[in-house]
Amino acid sequence: MHGQSSTSQRKRYLCTVCQKMFARPSTLATHMHSHTGEKPYECTWDSCGKRFSVMSNLRRHQRIHERQRAK
Structure with a gap:
């Protein structure tokens, strides 16, 4: 080795x-x-519907919605 x-x-x-x-x-x-090109992870936030191929990218995207809600 x-x-x-x-x-x-x-x-x-x-x-x-x-x-x-x-x-x-x-x-x-x-x-x-x-x-x-498969994107199995979908954002369900208020019918956003954006899709991602990687779960961590979906989680990062969802933080956008969380920040918008906090305003």
Whole structure:
């Protein structure tokens, strides 16, 4: 294992589109949205309806609504 990080050793889930490796199958699944264009996470705030491919991007977006409500 000389010369290789333990992180790269653990990356064993391969994206068949771009050959990028991931340590977790869930991370690979989220990455695949970048290839498919799938946006499974929808903002339900007052019928906003904006969609995101990554849950953390939805959470960041929802903070906009929370700030608007606080005004």
